[in-house]
Amino acid sequence: MIKEQTNRISTLSKSPLGDLGVKIAIIAATLLAFVSCFDKEKYDYVPKDRKPNLQNGDTVYFVNHQDKSLVDTFVVKISTDYEVFDKTHYWEAMSWQYKNINKNISFFYRVSTIRGIGFGASELQEDSTYYYTYYDSSVKTEIDINNSMFPVDVYEKEEGSISVMPDIFYYSIKKGIVRYDYSDTNYYEIKL
Numbered sequence: 001m002i003k004e005q006t007n008r009i010s011t012l013s014k015s016p017l018g019d020l021g022v023k024i025a026i027i028a029a030t031l032l033a034f035v036s037c038f039d040k041e042k043y044d045y046v047p048k049d050r051k052p053n054l055q056n057g058d059t060v061y062f063v064n065h066q067d068k069s070l071v072d073t074f075v076v077k078i079s080t081d082y083e084v085f086d087k088t089h090y091w092e093a094m095s096w097q098y099k100n101i102n103k104n105i106s107f108f109y110r111v112s113t114i115r116g117i118g119f120g121a122s123e124l125q126e127d128s129t130y131y132y133t134y135y136d137s138s139v140k141t142e143i144d145i146n147n148s149m150f151p152v153d154v155y156e157k158e159e160g161s162i163s164v165m166p167d168i169f170y171y172s173i174k175k176g177i178v179r180y181d182y183s184d185t186n187y188y189e190i191k192l
Contacts, residue, residue: 043082044113045092051111052176054078054096060176062188072188074098074107076176083114091115096176105165107177119155121165130165133158143170143179145189150178 054060056078064070077097082090093112100106104125110118119132132155142149152170166180166187181187 041088041090043090043092046094046111046113050117050173051094052096052172053174054176060098061191062177062180063191065187065189070188071191072103073101075101083112098177107169107180109171109176117153119169119171123164131158132156132169141170145178146192148192150175152178 054076056076058076060074060076062072062074075098077099079095079097081093083093084090091112091114093110093115095108095110098107105121105123107121108119110120112118117134119134120129121132122129135154135156141152141154143152144150150170150172152172155169155171157165157167167183168181169177170179170181172178175190178190179187
């Protein structure tokens with residue numbers, strides 16, 4: 001029995017090219033496996049916990065806290081694209097644009113898996129964009145709107161930025177923008 005197994009093994013090792021052929025086959029298989037690892041595309045998606053519960057085309061109303069008859073109406077447009085640097089790795093970037101249907105302004109919030117979060121506002125007629133800086137607080141900020149508490153991220157207009165745009169935005173992961181403040185202490189809150 002041992003002699004039979006030895007004969008089978010010696011027969012297998014006697015290929016037409018000998019040991020060199022076996023070595024070439026092993027090297028070729030290893031090289032092919034190594035190269036195929038680099039051809040696979042990889043996608044990084046925006047985590048669900050960073051996406052607000054908004055749908056494309058939603059209408060969102062903001063009411064002035066002093067004069068309830070003043071209402072800003074926005075339509076939400078959601079877009080998704082991918083940032084690619086090496087043709088195999090794709091980083092998702094999502095944008096939520098709030099376009100005011102009464103005024104020529106829009107607000108936007110962008111989440112990118114590679115660049116992080118961006119927030120801005122645009123005067124569409126002037127073709128001007130203003131950016132906001134995340135106010136990083138060690139204590140999580142909560143805001144009360146109509147007796148509902150919302151944990152929010154706070155974005156402040158960058159210094160030196162003069163415009164008719166709000167100075168501060170309050171952004172809730174679940175609801176999107178929930179409030180924006182102007183420098184004259186006037187502010188608008190989301191109508192729930």
